[in-house]
Amino acid sequence: MTNELETERLLLRPMTAGDVESHIAMMQEPAVAQFLTPEHKPRSRAEEWRAVASVLGHWQIRGYGWFSVFEKETGAWAGRVGPWMPEGWPGLECGWSISSRCWGKGYAPEAAVATVRWTFDRFPELSRIISxxxxxNVNSQAVAKKIGEAKSGEVFEFWGSKLEIWAADREAWLSRFGSI
Ligand SMILES: CC(C)(COP(=O)(O)OP(=O)(O)OC[C@H]1O[C@@H](n2cnc3c(N)ncnc32)[C@H](O)[C@@H]1OP(=O)(O)O)[C@@H](O)C(=O)NCCC(=O)NCCS
Structure with missing residues (x-):
């Protein structure tokens, strides 16, 4: 099973050490950090270095994790999308974050569909994917709707915020978006 994914406009592969600076730069954009840090604003480079180290470590420990997303047209790093389940997480999540210069092009949903398909293929027993x-975070909710997720009614408390769990069931998702 390949870890290199291709969509109409994007190439995806597991995040590597070479992507660390791009990831830190994205996380230091206020618009991106708003819903991704406990303070709702960018953190220091040192804190973001530690955070991205855990992204690379997630691949080492779990064997899956966030993919780096590259624009085919320019070759530029555009963001990170994919499966995520650190200790204590409420389920296997598909997460997404895109550099703000690339927002509004539908990259997050395009990449998310590819990684959800990859995740369901990788884990045949997985009955649902969550976000x-x-x-x-209305932008993220728009992505969830586009990839077939709906609010489950469950709430997960993290960093002092009550976060909503969106979810899609395996069979319904695969019949709408197709399997590998
Ligand atoms: C959420 C996010 C990944 C969406 O990525 P994207 O590739 O722009 O996705 P889309 O192009 O499908 O746009 C999704 C929505 O974002 C909003 N949006 C799009 N372009 C925008 C722009 N330039 N400025 C502000 N909002 C914009 C729109 O509401 C859009 O929904 P619509 O297509 O129904 O109008 C991106 O906004 C992001 O990285 N946000 C910061 C990180 C984050 O919050 N991640 C999710 C954590 S749960």
């Missing part, structure tokens, strides 16, 4: 989203 954990702040109730005020």
């Amino acid at each position: 954990v989203i702040d109730p005020d």
